[in-house]
Amino acid sequence: MSDGASSPETTTEIEEDPHEGGFRAHTAITTERGGPRYGEFSEQVRALMDNVRYACPPPEVADELIEQLAAINEKLDATRIDEWHSPSGTRIDLPARGNITLPPFEVTDVNDDGVFATVTFRDFHLGGNKAAHGGHVAVAFDDLGGYASAVAIQGVCRTAYLTVQYRSITPLNTPLQAHTWADRVDGRKVFTKGAIYDGDRLCAEMDALFIKLNPGQQ
Numbered sequence: 001m002s003d004g005a006s007s008p009e010t011t012t013e014i015e016e017d018p019h020e021g022g023f024r025a026h027t028a029i030t031t032e033r034g035g036p037r038y039g040e041f042s043e044q045v046r047a048l049m050d051n052v053r054y055a056c057p058p059p060e061v062a063d064e065l066i067e068q069l070a071a072i073n074e075k076l077d078a079t080r081i082d083e084w085h086s087p088s089g090t091r092i093d094l095p096a097r098g099n100i101t102l103p104p105f106e107v108t109d110v111n112d113d114g115v116f117a118t119v120t121f122r123d124f125h126l127g128g129n130k131a132a133h134g135g136h137v138a139v140a141f142d143d144l145g146g147y148a149s150a151v152a153i154q155g156v157c158r159t160a161y162l163t164v165q166y167r168s169i170t171p172l173n174t175p176l177q178a179h180t181w182a183d184r185v186d187g188r189k190v191f192t193k194g195a196i197y198d199g200d201r202l203c204a205e206m207d208a209l210f211i212k213l214n215p216g217q218q
């Protein structure tokens with residue numbers, strides 16, 4: 001991945017590049033996009049998602065909220081840009097690289113043993129009875145597994161399959177230890193494993209295959 005555009009002036013140059021793989025080699029890794037308060041902005045959105053998960057607004061509050069949310073959406077709609085230049089997913093200084101669709105994680109180490117992160121499933125990720133939804137656990141594994149695969153094979157990968165063994169309840173609002181690593185590399189194939197722990201307790205394990213995209217592959 002190389003330095004990408006952070007201003008509209010460089011947009012044209014990037015758009016003229018051939019589409020190099022499903023995630024584009026030119027995707028910028030940055031701490032600048034979206035400005036210095038993008039982290040606070042993302043956190044407010046996450047707080048909104050958490051609150052909505054448990055909200056039961058009385059009709060008059062719903063009336064008010066609908067109006068306020070419509071105004072916010074209108075304002076946000078006016079700021080939309082294309083996928084390749086948006087801060088979300090590129091801000092390595094923020095939880096989950098500033099991507100609010102992922103459970104927030106902080107990568108604590110990347111080394112020969114793989115990727116180590118702290119992941120916290122929040123109210124928004126509720127499956128039931130204070131436990132994380134299994135799909136959100138898989139989302140965390142997909143991203144952190146994709147990261148470990150990319151590091152192992154030095155290239156952008158796509159998930160071919162991903163299975164999760166749910167070993168015990170994955171609690172909400174608890175910093176959990178996640179570890180993903182390339183178990184075996186065979187040509188373009190990276191057989192990747194992962195685990196999420198709550199302290200000493202194993203919550204879930206991942207077994208996945210990521211495949212390095214060929215140049216120009218969509």
Ligand SMILES: CCCCCCCCCCCCCC(=O)SCCNC(=O)CCNC(=O)[C@H](O)C(C)(C)COP(=O)(O)OP(=O)(O)OC[C@H]1O[C@@H](n2cnc3c(N)ncnc32)[C@H](O)[C@@H]1OP(=O)(O)O
Pocket residue numbers: 029092142143144145146147150157158159160161187188189209211213214217
């Ligand atoms: C500092 C910051 C860093 C930031 C890091 C950011 C990380 C972000 C991470 C985000 C991560 C998010 C990630 C996401 O969410 S990626 C989104 C979810 N995934 C997809 O949408 C993928 C859809 N599928 C495809 O595009 C293709 O099928 C792929 C690309 C996967 C392979 O199609 P391709 O045409 O390219 O390859 P091939 O068919 O010749 O197969 C090649 C080899 O693989 C073997 N094979 C294929 N499929 C399977 C299977 N299911 N089980 C077992 N084996 C399988 C096959 O037999 C062959 O083996 P061999 O004959 O060679 O031995």
